[in-house]
Amino acid sequence: xxxxxxxxxxxxxxxxxxxxxxxxxxxxxxxxxxxxxxxxxxxxxxxxxxxxxxxxxxxxxxxxxxxxxxxxxxxxxxxxxxxxxxxxxxxxxxxxxxxxxxxxxxxxxxxxxxxxxxxxxxxxxxxxxxxxxxxxxxxxxxxxxxxxxxxxxxxxxxxxxxxxxxxxxxxxxxxxxxxxxxxxxxxxxxxxxxxxxxxxxxxxxxxxxxxxxxxxxxxxxxxxxxxxxxxxxxxxxxxxxxx
Amino acid sequence: xxxxxxxxxxxxxxxxxxxxxxxxxxxxxxxxxxxxxxxxxxxxxxxxxxxxxxxxxxxxxxxxxxxxxxxxxxxxxxxxxxxxxxxxxxxxxxxxxxxxxxxxxxxxxxxxxxxxxxxxxxxx
Numbered sequence: 001x002x003x004x005x006x007x008x009x010x011x012x013x014x015x016x017x018x019x020x021x022x023x024x025x026x027x028x029x030x031x032x033x034x035x036x037x038x039x040x041x042x043x044x045x046x047x048x049x050x051x052x053x054x055x056x057x058x059x060x061x062x063x064x065x066x067x068x069x070x071x072x073x074x075x076x077x078x079x080x081x082x083x084x085x086x087x088x089x090x091x092x093x094x095x096x097x098x099x100x101x102x103x104x105x106x107x108x109x110x111x112x113x114x115x116x117x118x119x120x121x122x123x124x125x126x127x128x129x130x131x132x133x134x135x136x137x138x139x140x141x142x143x144x145x146x147x148x149x150x151x152x153x154x155x156x157x158x159x160x161x162x163x164x165x166x167x168x169x170x171x172x173x174x175x176x177x178x179x180x181x182x183x184x185x186x187x188x189x190x191x192x193x194x195x196x197x198x199x200x201x202x203x204x205x206x207x208x209x210x211x212x213x214x215x216x217x218x219x220x221x222x223x224x225x226x227x228x229x230x231x232x233x234x235x236x237x238x239x240x241x242x243x
Numbered sequence: 244x245x246x247x248x249x250x251x252x253x254x255x256x257x258x259x260x261x262x263x264x265x266x267x268x269x270x271x272x273x274x275x276x277x278x279x280x281x282x283x284x285x286x287x288x289x290x291x292x293x294x295x296x297x298x299x300x301x302x303x304x305x306x307x308x309x310x311x312x313x314x315x316x317x318x319x320x321x322x323x324x325x326x327x328x329x330x331x332x333x334x335x336x337x338x339x340x341x342x343x344x345x346x347x348x349x350x351x352x353x354x355x356x357x358x359x360x361x362x363x364x365x366x367x
Contacts, residue, residue, distance in 0.1 A: 050299075052292040062271070065293045109292040109299050111326035222319065235322075241298055242319065 015054065015104040016043075020097050021077040027160045029084040030129060031095060032069065034077035038102060045072050047136035048113035048213075048241075051080065054104040055090045064090040067215075068108065069132035071139050081132040081163065112241040113137070114213070117144035120237075121210045123201060124152040125224060127189050130215040130243060131163050137213060142175050152179035153196045155189045190220025197224055202231040214240040245347045247281055250307070252355040260285045264343050273338035278304060278313075278351060281342065289353065295338035300327040302337035309349035314341035329354045 017038035024032040037043055050065040070079035082091050097103070114137040122141050126134045131154060141150055156162045162181050171177050182192040193216075201210060210233065214224050221242040228238045249258045260281055262269070267276030269284020272295030279302050282289045290301040300323050306313065310333045316324075320339045324330055342349055 050293070052294075063292065063294060065296075065298065107292060109301060111300060111323070112298075225318075236325070240322075243296070243298070 015106050017102055017104055018051075020099050020101045022099060023097075026081070026163050027083075030081070030161060030163070031083075032079050032081045033094065033097060034070075034079050036077045042075060043068075043072075043078050043108070045078075045108035046113040046115050047072060047140040048133040049108035049110040050133065051105045051107035052109060053090075053094070054106070055093050057089050057093070062090060063106070065109070066094075067110075067130075067132040069135050071136045081129050083129045110241075112213070112215070112239060114140050117141035117148050118211045118237075120148060121207070122148045122150045123197075123210050123212045124150070125154075125193055125197060125212065125214040125216070126152070127155040127193065127216045127220075128157075128161055129163065130217065130241075133215055133241065134213060135164060135167075138171070138177070142171065142177060147176060150175075150177045151200070152177070153182065153193060153200070154179060155182040155184060155193050157186050157189070158183060190216070190218075190223060193220065194223060194227060197227060201233075202227065208232045208234075209237075211237045212239060214238070215243070217243045245342055245345055246349070247278065247342065248308075248348070248350040249282065249287060250350070250352045252352055258287050260287065264345055264347075273302070274341050276341045276343060277338055278302075278335070278340045278342065278349070279337035282337065289337050291338055293338075297323065297336060297339055300324065300336065303327040303329070304335055304337045304340070304351040304353055305329075305331050306333040306335055306340070307350040307352055309347050310335075312342065312344050312347040312349060314339075314343060316340070 018035040019038050020033055021036050022034040045068055050067045052063045052065050054061050055064055066080040066082055068078055069081040082094060085091055124134050168179055172179060184192045212228055214221055221240050225238055225240050229235055244261045245264050247260045262281055264276050268280050270280050272291055273279030279289050279291055279295050292301040293299040297319055320336050324334050
């Protein structure tokens with residue numbers, strides 16, 4: 001799946017061209033784009049990876065990363081998910097894309113991935129759109145044989161921003177997977193995630209064999225990393241991606 | 244003036260940038276005054292798929308001279324470097340390695356490979 005890495009130091013990155021096949025609004029400020037390759041081929045990626053979209057801003061272009069929210073096994077269009085942020089010009093440009101539009105990107109990139117699930121209890125922590133890389137990782141882990149026990153803690157400011165809730169509910173009914181949500185104002189989200197992680201995986205028992213995958217925005221991700229590593233979990237068992 | 248000499252493992256011609264660290268930032272990606280910031284601000288390409296936010300390893304560089312002149316790496320940078328192909332004891336992420344010393348002479352090598360599956364290999 002990982003394939004041969006390609007030259008990085010060439011002057012220009014190799015780009016692919018994507019076509020917007022479909023839009024889906026999770027909420028007024030949160031959208032998914034479903035993309036196909038203009039070549040008609042299928043994008044290969046590992047669950048958790050992102051693409052780097054070339055975004056024109058005035059006279060220049062910038063590359064901005066967007067996690068792939070769909071499964072690599074899905075042969076249809078792949079999905080990216082994003083939300084409006086104050087001053088976020090790149091994401092504002094993405095919100096202006098319509099079905100049929102095309103744009104360039106490179107990738108997939110990233111080492112915050114699960115290609116094969118570890119043989120240990122697996123714990124995911126996410127907030128808002130940071131569920132995007134977690135979603136395919138979760139599914140890949142559940143498809144492993146034997147699938148590990150999996151738990152997800154997922155926080156958002158309201159129920160509307162708990163993305164893929166119906167899918168998560170369905171998974172929780174059919175697999176060894178459980179999840180819990182924390183609905184908190186934005187400024188309290190990481191305090192809530194910290195308290196839940198501490199209660200579930202630090203103070204409840206002495207098991208330190210779990211593996212963690214944390215994704216979110218800002219320093220709260222680092223607080224969670226430090227909580228878990230400080231509690232005795234192996235450094236390389238605590239994976240994180242800070243946006 | 245600080246000096247950044249850039250060698251490319253793929254055989255591209257060497258580049259030399261002379262700059263005043265006090266004038267950072269030179270670009271909008273990476274930490275101000277970082278190797279990535281200096282390179283992009285002087286028209287020299289360095290991959291930075293995550294936008295220079297310490298979330299990938301595509302700006303991995305190997306420091307051949309002046310390693311101790313760079314700002315210290317964070318735990319987050321070290322965690323990412325662990326996953327960089329071709330890791331060396333003097334590897335850094337270009338987006339995080341800041342050059343503050345106005346007299347620094349830094350020599351780096353941009354490795355041939357990174358975790359970058361761009362190319363036809365990304366399509367099937």
